[in-house]
Amino acid sequence: MNEEMLNISIEQSKLLSSALRVKIIKYLLDTPKTSKQVADLLGESGGNVHYHIKKLYDGGLIEMVEEKKNGGVIEKYYQSKSKWFNTAGSELSDPVLSDQFESADATRMSIRLELSKALQEEMANEFRAFLESWVEKSTTDHSKDKQEFSIGVKMISTKPKGEKKG
Numbered sequence: 421m422n423e424e425m426l427n428i429s430i431e432q433s434k435l436l437s438s439a440l441r442v443k444i445i446k447y448l449l450d451t452p453k454t455s456k457q458v459a460d461l462l463g464e465s466g467g468n469v470h471y472h473i474k475k476l477y478d479g480g481l482i483e484m485v486e487e488k489k490n491g492g493v494i495e496k497y498y499q500s501k502s503k504w505f506n507t508a509g510s511e512l513s514d515p516v517l518s519d520q521f522e523s524a525d526a527t528r529m530s531i532r533l534e535l536s537k538a539l540q541e542e543m544a545n546e547f548r549a550f551l552e553s554w555v556e557k558s559t560t561d562h563s564k565d566k567q568e569f570s571i572g573v574k575m576i577s578t579k580p581k582g583e584k585k586g
Contacts, residue, residue: 426502428481433507435479437514439568440464441472443559445481445500452485452497463562473498481505504548516570525567532578540575547573 436442440462447458459469476482477498486497515521535543551571558566 424502425504425506426481428505428507430507432479432481433505433514435475435481436505437516437570438472439558440468441476442555444469444472444476445503446555446559448482448498448500449503452499454495454497456495462559503552514570514572517572525569544575547575 436445443462444458447453447461453461455470455473456466458473459466462469473482477484480501482498482500484496485499488495488497516523551573
């Protein structure tokens with residue numbers, strides 16, 4: 421699995437606006453697995469997980485790394501191309517994160533900080549680790565009373581693009 425952030429299109433990023441697909445990506449990070457293996461880990465139906473794996477594969481976010489014949493069945497093993505995906509451009513990949521979306525439950529937080537390049541990178545790495553820990557927690561939580569949330573973190577320079585250093 422590639423540890424580097426993979427640049428993806430808006431269309432590809434829309435494939436990741438599903439908590440189930442994020443969980444699937446998590447299970448396909450380190451070891452290639454079949455749809456059935458992932459479904460068993462998630463406690464989901466094989467057909468449902470197979471559908472989402474096919475979408476992720478067709479979208480170029482995961483790859484088939486092996487085919488094994490097991491009796492009369494061909495097992496396809498998939499692996500994620502990356503742990504992190506970056507969408508170029510200013511268009512929001514998840515419409516739930518837009519200001520126009522009227523959510524039943526939302527929390528907003530913002531702050532301005534002065535950061536050196538080193539601190540900016542450290543903060544970005546800490547956010548990634550934090551979000552990964554919550555993917556892990558949400559994947560292992562088998563409660564029935566869950567609600568899907570969309571979480572977006574933007575770290576944006578206050579300096580307009582093209583402005584020279586002063």
